[in-house]
Structures are given as C-alpha cells and as structure tokens.
Amino acid sequence: MAGKRTGPNLTKIGEALGVSSATVSNALSGKGRVSADLVKKIRKKASDMGYVPSNAGRALRTGRSGVLGLVLPDIANPLFPQIAQAMESAASANGYGVLIADSRGEVTTQTDAIGRLIERGVDGLIVIPRRGTRIGTVGCPVAMVDTPSTPGNTVSADHWHGGEQIAHHLAGLGHKNILLLGNDPASNVQNDRIGGMRAAFPADISCQTIWLEPILRQGGTTASLNLPDLVKNGVTAIATVSDLLALRVLTELQTAGFRVPAQVSVTGFDDLIFSPVVTPALTTVHMDMAQIAKIAVAALISEITGNRDKKPTPASSKKRTVPDTVMADTSRVPMELIIRSSTGPATPDQTPLPNGETL
Amino acid sequence: MAGKRTGPNLTKIGEALGVSSATVSNALSGKGRVSADLVKKIRKKASDMGYVPSNAGRALRTGRSGVLGLVLPDIANPLFPQIAQAMESAASANGYGVLIADSRGEVTTQTDAIGRLIERGVDGLIVIPRRGTRIGTVGCPVAMVDTPSTPGNTVSADHWHGGEQIAHHLAGLGHKNILLLGNDPASNVQNDRIGGMRAAFPADISCQTIWLEPILRQGGTTASLNLPDLVKNGVTAIATVSDLLALRVLTELQTAGFRVPAQVSVTGFDDLIFSPVVTPALTTVHMDMAQIAKIAVAALISEITGNRDKKPTPASSKKRTVPDTVMADTSRVPMELIIRSSTGPATPDQTPLPNGETL
DNA sequence: CTGAAAGCGCTTACAG
DNA sequence: CTGAAAGCGCTTACAG
Numbered sequence: 126m127a128g129k130r131t132g133p134n135l136t137k138i139g140e141a142l143g144v145s146s147a148t149v150s151n152a153l154s155g156k157g158r159v160s161a162d163l164v165k166k167i168r169k170k171a172s173d174m175g176y177v178p179s180n181a182g183r184a185l186r187t188g189r190s191g192v193l194g195l196v197l198p199d200i201a202n203p204l205f206p207q208i209a210q211a212m213e214s215a216a217s218a219n220g221y222g223v224l225i226a227d228s229r230g231e232v233t234t235q236t237d238a239i240g241r242l243i244e245r246g247v248d249g250l251i252v253i254p255r256r257g258t259r260i261g262t263v264g265c266p267v268a269m270v271d272t273p274s275t276p277g278n279t280v281s282a283d284h285w286h287g288g289e290q291i292a293h294h295l296a297g298l299g300h301k302n303i304l305l306l307g308n309d310p311a312s313n314v315q316n317d318r319i320g321g322m323r324a325a326f327p328a329d330i331s332c333q334t335i336w337l338e339p340i341l342r343q344g345g346t347t348a349s350l351n352l353p354d355l356v357k358n359g360v361t362a363i364a365t366v367s368d369l370l371a372l373r374v375l376t377e378l379q380t381a382g383f384r385v386p387a388q389v390s391v392t393g394f395d396d397l398i399f400s401p402v403v404t405p406a407l408t409t410v411h412m413d414m415a416q417i418a419k420i421a422v423a424a425l426i427s428e429i430t431g432n433r434d435k436k437p438t439p440a441s442s443k444k445r446t447v448p449d450t451v452m453a454d455t456s457r458v459p460m461e462l463i464i465r466s467s468t469g470p471a472t473p474d475q476t477p478l479p480n481g482e483t484l
Numbered sequence: 485m486a487g488k489r490t491g492p493n494l495t496k497i498g499e500a501l502g503v504s505s506a507t508v509s510n511a512l513s514g515k516g517r518v519s520a521d522l523v524k525k526i527r528k529k530a531s532d533m534g535y536v537p538s539n540a541g542r543a544l545r546t547g548r549s550g551v552l553g554l555v556l557p558d559i560a561n562p563l564f565p566q567i568a569q570a571m572e573s574a575a576s577a578n579g580y581g582v583l584i585a586d587s588r589g590e591v592t593t594q595t596d597a598i599g600r601l602i603e604r605g606v607d608g609l610i611v612i613p614r615r616g617t618r619i620g621t622v623g624c625p626v627a628m629v630d631t632p633s634t635p636g637n638t639v640s641a642d643h644w645h646g647g648e649q650i651a652h653h654l655a656g657l658g659h660k661n662i663l664l665l666g667n668d669p670a671s672n673v674q675n676d677r678i679g680g681m682r683a684a685f686p687a688d689i690s691c692q693t694i695w696l697e698p699i700l701r702q703g704g705t706t707a708s709l710n711l712p713d714l715v716k717n718g719v720t721a722i723a724t725v726s727d728l729l730a731l732r733v734l735t736e737l738q739t740a741g742f743r744v745p746a747q748v749s750v751t752g753f754d755d756l757i758f759s760p761v762v763t764p765a766l767t768t769v770h771m772d773m774a775q776i777a778k779i780a781v782a783a784l785i786s787e788i789t790g791n792r793d794k795k796p797t798p799a800s801s802k803k804r805t806v807p808d809t810v811m812a813d814t815s816r817v818p819m820e821l822i823i824r825s826s827t828g829p830a831t832p833d834q835t836p837l838p839n840g841e842t843l
Numbered sequence: 844c845t846g847a848a849a850g851c852g853c854t855t856a857c858a859g
Numbered sequence: 860c861t862g863a864a865a866g867c868g869c870t871t872a873c874a875g
Binding site for chain 4 (some may be wrong): 144145146147158160182187
Binding site (some may be wrong): 132177178179180181182184185190191192201202203205206209210213214217222223224225226227241242243244245246264369372373375376377379380384385398399402403404405 | 491536537538539540541543544549550551561562564565566568569572573576581582583584585586600601602603604605623728731732734735736738739743744757758761762763764
C-alpha cells in the first residue's frame with residue numbers, strides 16, 4: 126500500500142482518549158462546543174502523539190486545498206526573488222502555501238502552467254502575466270499583478286508615479302537634456318514608467334526615448350546606441366526603465382572613461398539586489414512588494430472564503446462575465462524613490478572629459 | 485457547503501457511459517485491463533465533460549500528494565531564480581508540483597518552513613540549507629543541495645573544481661599576484677571555491693585571501709579594503725567568490741579610474757543575470773542548475789516511489805539512522821568556466837595608470 | 844474484461 | 860456537551 130500514513134489520525138487520538146474523532150476534530154479546530162478540559166486533554170494528547178493533520182483529508186472534505194498558485198512569466202527575472210518572497214510570506218501568514226509555475230515567457234506555457242496549478246487543486250491564482258497577456262476564465266479566483274494601465278482588475282505598483290518621481294528628482298538637479306531608455310516597448314510596465322517620466326518633465330527639458338529591444342532584434346548591439354556620443358552631444362542624465370539597464374549603461378559609461386554622476390547621472394527602477402552594491406550605487410525606485418503581495422493574497426482569500434456559502438447557482442454563474450477575477454478595482458501601491466550616488470547635479474560644463482582627470 | 489466541486493468526477497463520467505467509476509479510473513490511468521474501445525470512449529467522454537482529476541481524492545487514497553517542497557535559505561538570494569526555475573522544471577517534467585518556503589536565513593524559520601511543508605503533505609523535500617545547518621529527520625525523503633564538502637548526502641556543483649578552473653585561467657594569463665576575495669568564511673560553498681583556487685595555483689603565484697563579511701561586521705566598510713592600494717602594490721587579478729562581489733569590485737575599480745582588464749582582471753562565480761550585461765562582461769563560473777535539479781528530483785522520486793511497496797516495519801525503521809536522506813552518496817555536478825572580457829593578460833608593467841590615458 | 848466495495852482522514856450537519 | 864454517520868473523489872485488491 127503506497128505511502129500510507131503511519132502517524133496518528135483523528136480516530137487514533139480519539140481511541141486513545143475514548144472519544145469520537147468528531148470531538149477530536151472539534152476540539153482541535155476550536156469549532157464545535159467541546160468542554161474546556163476535554164479540549165485541553167485532546168490537544169495535549171494530539172501533540173504527544175505527534176499528530177499532523179492530513180491536508181488531503183481536509184482538502185477532500187472541504188473542497189479547499191489551502192494552496193495558492195503563483196504563475197511567473199519568467200522565474201529568471203531578477204525581480205522574481207522579491208515577488209516570490211513577498212507572496213510566500215503573505216500566503217503563509219494566512220495559512221496558505223504557494224505552488225510555483227514558470228511560464229518561461231511563452232503564452233502557451235503560461236496556459237499550461239495555469240492548467241497544472243488548477244489540477245493540483247489550488248484555491249486561487251496569482252499571476253504575473255506575460256507582457257500584455259490576458260488570462261481567460263480559469264475556474265478559480267485570480268489576482269493579477271501588473272500595471273494599473275492593464276485592463277481588468279489588478280494590484281500593482283504605481284509605475285507611472287515612480288516615473289514621475291524620477292523625473293522630478295532629475296529636473297530638480299538641473300538636468301535639461303535627458304535620455305529615456307526602455308527595453309521592450311510592448312511592456313505595459315515599461316510604458317508606464319516612461320510615460321510617468323515624460324509627463325512630469327517641465328517643458329524646458331528636452332528628452333528622447335530609445336527602446337533597446339527592437340534595436341537588438343534588428344541585429345544591432347548595445348554599441349549601436351553609442352552612449353558616449355550622446356553624452357558628448359549634451360545628454361546629462363540617462364533614465365532607464367530597470368536597474369539591469371542602468372547597470373549596463375553605468376558600466377559602459379565608466380569603461381568609456383566617463384564619470385558618473387559627475388558627468389552623467391544614471392537612474393534605474395526596481396532596486397534590484399545589486400543596485401546598492403555597485404559604485405556609484407544606483408538611484409532607483411523601490412516597489413513595496415510586501416504590500417502588493419498582501420493585497421493580492423487578501424483579495425484572493427476573501428474571494429475564496431467569501432464564496433463559501435454562496436452555492437453557485439447555474440443562473441448566477443451565467444451572469445458573471447469576468448467571474449474569477451478578484452479585487453474590487455485596481456489597487457495601486459506607491460513606489461518609493463531611493464536616491465543614491467549615481468545621480469547628481471547637471472554639470473554646468475557639458476564638455477566631455479572622458480578620462481576624468483578631474484578626480 | 486464550502487468550495488464543493490462542481491465539475492465532473494469519475495462517478496459522473498461512469499454514469500454518463502453506464503460503467504463503473506472503477507472502470508473509468510482504470511481506463512484513464514491505463515492501469516486496469518479495459519478493452520481498447522471502452523478506453524477510447526471513456527477518454528473522449530472525460531475530455532468532453534472537462535474532467536479534471538481531484539488531487540485531494542487521489543492524495544488521500546494513495547498517500548502521496550505529488551508535491552515537492554523547496555526550502556530556500558533566502559529567496560532574495562540572487563541565485564534563487566536559477567534554482568527555483570530548475571527545480572520547478574525538473575519537478576513538473578515528472579508530474580510533480582513545487583511548494584516553496586523561505587527560511588529567511590534563520591535556522592528556526594528553516595525548521596518552521598520545513599514543518600509547514602510537511603503539514604501540506606509534500607512527498608519530499610529539497611533543501612538548500614542555511615550555511616552549515618544540518619536537517620534532522622523529518623519524516624519524508626530529503627535531498628540537500630549544498631557543497632560536496634558538507635557531511636551527509638547531497639547534490640551540488642563541484643565548487644572546488646570551479647575554483648581550480650578560475651585559478652588555471654588566471655595562471656595561464658600570467659598573473660602572479662592575486663587577491664582572493666570571499667564574503668563569509670562560514671560558508672562551505674565559499675570555502676570550497678577559495679580552496680579550489682588556492683590549491684590550483686602554481687607555487688610561484690602569491691595570493692592572499694580576504695573575507696569581507698568579518699570586516700563589515702566589525703564596523704569596517706568596503707573602503708577599508710582599499711582596492712586601489714592593493715592594485716598599486718602589485719595585485720593584477722582579483723578573484724571573488726561571487727558575481728555580486730565581482731560587480732562591487734569591478735565598479736569600485738572603474739570609479740577609481742582603473743581599467744579592467746587592462747590593469748586588473750576580475751572574476752566572479754555563479755553567472756548571475758547581470759554578469760554578461762556589465763561592461764566589461766564578467767568572467768565567471770556557471771553551475772548547471774538544471775542538472776543539479778534533475779538529480780535531486782530524480783533521487784527524491786525514486787525514494788518516494790521506491791518506498792511504495794516496502795511496508796515500513798518498525799524493526800527496519802529503527803535501524804536506519806539517517807533514514808530520510810536520499811542519494812546514494814554525494815553527486816557532484818561539474819561547473820563550467822565562462823571566459824568573458826573582465827579577464828586578460830597580466831600587464832607586464834605594473835605601474836598604476838589610474839586615469840587610463842592609454843585607451 | 845468489468846463492477847461492487849472498502850477505505851484513505853477529515854468535517855459537518857444532525858441527533859442525542 | 861458529545862457521538863454516529865455520511866460523504867468528499869479516488870484507487871485498489873477482489874470477485875465475477
């Protein structure tokens with residue numbers, strides 16, 4: 126007999142004490158009305174016997190698994206650790222487990238991943254959708270973590286506002302000629318960040334936006350950007366859409382002999398693990414993942430337990446067009462500007478000093 | 485009635501076809517001897533009805549959940565994405581799900597995390613132990629991913645060999661004065677990496693090892709290292725124990741006006757996401773996480789299904805001292821040296837040229 | 844080749 | 860306040 130439990134169960138505890146398993150169940154869960162001292166006796170016995178409740182039994186009976194699924198577009202994403210950590214923490218604080226699935230950037234894989242999670246019986250799904258993807262009805266509550274500009278109900282950081290903060294910071298330092306660097310123009314998140322920045326720059330600031338991904342896709346290299354030339358021609362700040370891009374820019378500039386921030390300021394987004402470690406440390410925008418996770422998990426759980434007594438009448442289930450998506454409406458979590466040393470005042474003298482003899 | 489299934493189950497499929505649920509089960513699993521055309525009919529019906537098997541029912545019956553637990557010392561670790569992705573992929577290739585738990589670097593939290601996973605009914609555990617921690621008997625198979633030098637059965641990359649490869653590479657480039665930079669001297673992994681390097685350097689190479697963490701703990705800063713001085717005094721290569729450290733060193737050096745690799749070579753470990761993106765790109769050592777995951781998952785699964793028919797006689801279970809730890813013995817997965825542009829020949833002229841006019 | 848039955852461990856009305 | 864009973868969905872000997 127495969128993997129059969131060897132440990133104690135409710136019945137065995139009951140037998141040891143001469144009570145029924147129902148009473149043990151009630152005592153342990155604190156639900157039924159069981160006399161205080163019986164409860165105490167049962168609890169002690171259970172812990173003495175090393176009782177571990179069976180999730181399978183409970184799940185089969187209640188129809189709930191106590192597990193949430195986390196669908197990630199690409200686990201290799203450097204932001205993923207923050208996301209997974211926050212979700213795991215929020216979920217386990219509520220007694221839920223987290224099952225992960227990696228969609229490896231493919232839409233079909235995303236669908237498969239969701240399917241696998243559903244089969245495993247998750248009670249709800251947190252999905253960080255692949256760029257611009259929509260999730261159909263899946264038969265369980267879904268919380269999406271994306272951008273506020275994504276249609277549908279989502280939790281997300283307010284990327285637009287993050288962009289505004291970067292813009293104000295840079296404008297306040299006197300920069301007038303700014304390069305905005307994005308990666309993928311199809312990304313809602315990146316568009317919001319760039320959009321926020323552009324919207325917040327005063328009229329006297331000239332800025333241009335370059336998207337890297339399309340250049341690379343057409344066989345170009347990072348070098349085609351020619352950052353040094355741009356700087357020589359007057360750009361005093363480069364605001365990127367991610368710390369990874371900022372790191373790329375920063376080191377490329379340093380290698381070319383420019384001094385950051387003395388000659389050029391550089392900013393990122395996301396406050397990735399390496400951002401404070403680099404010299405100069407990156408000015409960036411931090412998202413409160415813990416908060417996002419808390420909201421997503423709370424929304425999911427309220428939907429899961431809220432449905433508890435509503436017996437799904439066929440009629441009502443027909444009426445709901447987007448039945449499985451959670452969250453009253455879009456929640457925006459503020460982002461926090463983190464000023465570090467990669468940004469500084471715009472140099473009055475725009476002349477390039479590649480080899481930085483001014484040290 | 486909470487979350488009760490609304491979809492079809494084996495019985496409903498059986499009713500629709502006038503056969504028993506047992507036959508449906510057999511047909512779907514391909515186990516029992518069911519006539520070919522009945523199988524076909526049943527499969528079609530099941531898919532028409534949108535049948536999704538109930539994990540809870542199956543788990544309760546078989547005593548196996550089909551889920552593996554992944555215990556991580558710290559999800560924020562930059563290596564985690566690689567680990568989680570590889571594990572998820574190896575597990576789902578074998579029909580298993582992955583439940584995550586973050587021990588946030590604390591030993592007690594690690595114990596809690598394991599406990600939570602066990603309660604959730606995982607069939608096996610993959611644990612990346614917190615530095616130097618041992619896991620006690622937990623009641624299910626455990627695979628540890630650590631260093632070969634850790635006592636006990638583990639899968640791991642051969643960090644020592646990785647160190648050797650870095651050493652050979654650097655020695656081959658003519659470096660004679662090398663700084664070895666570690667972070668935490670309590671880490672087995674880091675000790676193996678440093679040990680491998682030291683062991684592989686020919687006798688005519690002088691090398692010193694510095695551990696950063698103790699310096700920081702005593703209130704020092706990275707600046708106390710005084711990298712620029714070390715380089716001016718003749719160090720031509722800095723070999724670190726992780727790409728994060730290498731990045732720190734690289735950017736600090738660049739900021740101080742040194743040219744990498746023209747004046748100093750820098751190496752890392754782990755091939756983190758940013759390593760190829762930095763300028764100059766980091767020479768590093770890549771671990772084959774997919775392979776490690778495959779071995780760990782395979783070992784776990786063979787233990788899980790292997791135990792299937794061995795009814796655990798009390799006698800035999802007494803004899804095994806480390807009953808739950810898997811893997812015949814330590815498996816070492818080779819590491820691969822990745823040569824990128826942060827390393828180059830040792831400069832014959834050791835004179836420091838901080839502001840690099842030789843560009 | 845197919846079916847009836849038992850039982851995994853739990854919870855929840857319901858009856859006492 | 861406590862217990863007997865039913866049943867969640869599945870699989871597996873076992874009998875036909």
